[in-house]
Amino acid sequence: xxxxxxxxxxxxxxxxxxxxxxxxxxxxxxxxxxxxxxxxxxxxxxxxxxxxxxxxxxxxxxxxxxxxxxxxxxxxxxxxxxxxxxxxxxxxxxxxxxxxxxxxxxxxxxxxxxxxxxxxxxxxxxxxxxxxxxxxxxxxxxxxxxxxxxxxxxxxxxxxxxxxxxxxxxxxxxxxxxxxxxxxxxxxxxxxxxxxxxxxxxxxxxxxxxxxxxxxxxxxxxxxxxxxxxxxxxxxxxxxxxxxxxxxxxxxxxxxxxxxxxxxxxxxx
DNA sequence: CATCGGACCTGTTAGC
DNA sequence: TGCTAACAGGTCCGAT
Numbered sequence: 001x002x003x004x005x006x007x008x009x010x011x012x013x014x015x016x017x018x019x020x021x022x023x024x025x026x027x028x029x030x031x032x033x034x035x036x037x038x039x040x041x042x043x044x045x046x047x048x049x050x051x052x053x054x055x056x057x058x059x060x061x062x063x064x065x066x067x068x069x070x071x072x073x074x075x076x077x078x079x080x081x082x083x084x085x086x087x088x089x090x091x092x093x094x095x096x097x098x099x100x101x102x103x104x105x106x107x108x109x110x111x112x113x114x115x116x117x118x119x120x121x122x123x124x125x126x127x128x129x130x131x132x133x134x135x136x137x138x139x140x141x142x143x144x145x146x147x148x149x150x151x152x153x154x155x156x157x158x159x160x161x162x163x164x165x166x167x168x169x170x171x172x173x174x175x176x177x178x179x180x181x182x183x184x185x186x187x188x189x190x191x192x193x194x195x196x197x198x199x200x201x202x203x204x205x206x207x208x209x210x211x212x213x214x215x216x217x218x219x220x221x222x223x224x225x226x227x228x229x230x231x232x233x234x235x236x237x238x239x240x241x242x243x244x245x246x247x248x249x250x251x252x253x254x255x256x257x258x259x260x261x262x263x264x265x266x267x268x269x
Numbered sequence: 270c271a272t273c274g275g276a277c278c279t280g281t282t283a284g285c
Numbered sequence: 286t287g288c289t290a291a292c293a294g295g296t297c298c299g300a301t
Contacts, residue, residue, distance in 0.1 A: 074295055109278045111295060168294060
């Protein structure tokens, strides 16, 4: 479900409700999601949440002793609920707060994660990540430098979280369309100038999608239960066989890196 | 090393 | 209407 804009929308949605609250308890209705919940996660209980951070597609609930590290996987979502509200199917975890409410983690496919990062440490999962696309470390020059000699396609390259974080299947397709680059093109054979355009496209599209509350295709809702509105602005994702909104050419489909890819054969070269 | 494919799961939808 | 197969927003890990 969530790429960077949806995770950031989730972060903004929960922050006012969990920041400065004390964690009163942890309800684990199963032993694992993608990985087992670690024993160390119990350190969260009794601590006050001092910051709610997003890094890549991870969320971190910081406390004095460390941080709860969450990933929503493909189908995860967070809601703020009254503790008395009975859990629904796939409501696997409650982080119970000191105001009678809880942060409730639902994840049907269970590709998500809930782990613990000790204070002063960086969790191994966060160590090999590339720069934030909306931060200062991301640029066309960065993409150009990392792509030299790369034989994989530019779309697979752009979705590599070691290159730049947060860009998943939707926003990779949309960014390449905006930049006019054929997603099948070899990453090492895209020019410096065109990577400049691609970096601009990634930044603009992600920032704009955040203002729209993310993309809701089937089930993404923010913590208040509202959908995102960027879906209405998608140019290529999910539009295989439909006319390009710019030139009218029928959009084509190809599978790259085992992911559905749609592009305009006229606008993207 | 870089690259590729499989694996992890359930729910929804397209197709017969 | 019912059954089955394909596909879905992610990403780790092992094989090549």
